Amino acid sequence: xxDTLTGLDSYEIFLQKLEKExxxxxxxxxxxxxxxxxxxxxxxxxxxxxxxxxxxKEFVNEFMKASKNIACAARVYSDNFVTANRISDKxxxxxxxxxxIDQVNKAWEREFRxxxxxxxxxxxxxxxxxxxxxxxxxxxxxxxxxxxxxKVAKEMEHDCCVLFxxxxxxxxxxxxxxxxxxxxxxxxxxxxxxFQPKMATDTMELIGAxxxxxxxxxxxxxxxxxxxxxLIERSGQIVDVDYYVYREVFHFLAERIKAGKxxxxxxxxxxxxxxxxxxxxxxxxxxxxxxxxxxSLVEFELTESIYLxxxxxxxxxxxxxxxxGIKVSMDDFGSGYSSxxxxxxxxxxxxxxxxxxxxxxxxxxxxxxxxSCVVDMANRLKITSLCEGVETQExxxxxxxxxxxxxxxxxxxxxxxxxxxxxxxxxxxxxxxRT
Numbered sequence: 001x002x003d004t005l006t007g008l009d010s011y012e013i014f015l016q017k018l019e020k021e022x023x024x025x026x027x028x029x030x031x032x033x034x035x036x037x038x039x040x041x042x043x044x045x046x047x048x049x050x051x052x053x054x055x056x057k058e059f060v061n062e063f064m065k066a067s068k069n070i071a072c073a074a075r076v077y078s079d080n081f082v083t084a085n086r087i088s089d090k091x092x093x094x095x096x097x098x099x100x101i102d103q104v105n106k107a108w109e110r111e112f113r114x115x116x117x118x119x120x121x122x123x124x125x126x127x128x129x130x131x132x133x134x135x136x137x138x139x140x141x142x143x144x145x146x147x148x149x150x151k152v153a154k155e156m157e158h159d160c161c162v163l164f165x166x167x168x169x170x171x172x173x174x175x176x177x178x179x180x181x182x183x184x185x186x187x188x189x190x191x192x193x194x195f196q197p198k199m200a201t202d203t204m205e206l207i208g209a210x211x212x213x214x215x216x217x218x219x220x221x222x223x224x225x226x227x228x229x230x231l232i233e234r235s236g237q238i239v240d241v242d243y244y245v246y247r248e249v250f251h252f253l254a255e256r257i258k259a260g261k262x263x264x265x266x267x268x269x270x271x272x273x274x275x276x277x278x279x280x281x282x283x284x285x286x287x288x289x290x291x292x293x294x295x296s297l298v299e300f301e302l303t304e305s306i307y308l309x310x311x312x313x314x315x316x317x318x319x320x321x322x323x324x325g326i327k328v329s330m331d332d333f334g335s336g337y338s339s340x341x342x343x344x345x346x347x348x349x350x351x352x353x354x355x356x357x358x359x360x361x362x363x364x365x366x367x368x369x370x371x372s373c374v375v376d377m378a379n380r381l382k383i384t385s386l387c388e389g390v391e392t393q394e395x396x397x398x399x400x401x402x403x404x405x406x407x408x409x410x411x412x413x414x415x416x417x418x419x420x421x422x423x424x425x426x427x428x429x430x431x432x433x434r435t
Contacts, residue, residue: 355389
């Protein structure tokens with residue numbers, strides 16, 4: 001039984017052949033290589049499915065030509081492929097084999113990026129190795145291990161070829177622990193909203209803040225966002241956590257307005273998962289109806305990668321928010337490859353320059369030039385510019401010099417709990433009140 005597009009074995013046949021190879025392993029090693037093509041969806045969306053199918057067939061031709069050791073190969077689904085290689089060479093270490101695969105992947109990336117212009121194709125590969133000491137492994141387990149390593153590789157920016165090791169199993173245990181704890185954490189209000197102030201460059205007035213989530217367990221320990229956010233994005237639970245944060249922020253603003261206190265606009269982050277079902281607009285409308293706060297007091301931030309991955313849905317969301325009278329910003333601007341192209345397509349109100357431009361304590365000349373050009377471009381397009389990651393007075397002064405309108409970073413304040421932020425608003429004589 002063959003895959004109709006590529007002519008490779010079906011996955012079921014592949015597993016049968018791999019099982020036989022592993023039973024007859026002898027002194028050889030069986031190396032399972034699981035690969036998928038990062039940003040392949042961009043090819044389908046940009047060039048069409050016919051071109052996407054052509055790319056997949058070309059990729060199969062390349063890896064079948066590249067190795068004389070392939071015992072069997074299959075297309076698992078879509079752009080996911082797996083091969084099993086029998087290696088007899090005792091002088092080639094596991095890490096050396098990984099390096100060879102990585103070099104081949106990078107060569108393919110260069111070749112395919114030339115063929116498919118403006119793409120960011122990456123070949124993400126996981127490798128698991130079976131030898132006579134681990135021959136008791138089942139074929140499906142060997143593939144599962146390679147797939148797990150592939151998932152780790154896909155999270156990486158550059159070194160996208162990963163060798164499986166047992167420590168990854170601990171990562172799975174931790175992921176299950178975190179994702180299974182989300183419903184209880186939401187019910188018991190373990191999630192807290194922190195606020196990071198935004199300052200007007202010309203006057204140093206407090207003119208807004210970004211809402212960020214923190215998870216504090218009942219014992220007082222924190223699980224930080226860089227640990228739990230990627231996991232709950234994969235599980236889809238990020239939607240529930242986002243909705244929790246949105247409700248808390250709307251309630252916070254409504255209570256301050258009711259009490260006659262000063263308020264500033266709060267920006268809220270949007271996960272890519274919201275674009276799958278697009279229920280987010282209905283939920284925001286419900287919150288606006290329930291809390292009766294001015295639309296000018298909330299903004300929504302979408303990362304540059306969200307726009308790139310699903311431009312059509314992102315545009316639908318931006319238009320929907322604009323129809324409600326809500327501003328939209330592009331977060332992490334400049335962290336990807338297609339920022340300028342996106343600005344020509346999407347009606348963005350604010351761009352947040354990625355902190356990568358302020359990565360050094362002392363501004364480098366190249367960063368100064370880039371920041372100046374981006375700010376000037378934003379001004380010409382009538383888009384508000386905000387630079388995040390500001391940590392020094394020198395950086396802040398330079399942003400004022402080039403006309404960047406807003407700033408955010410540790411130089412002004414770290415993300416702070418709600419009660420501290422309220423004090424920040426109340427005691428800051430330069431707070432700009434917007435209702």
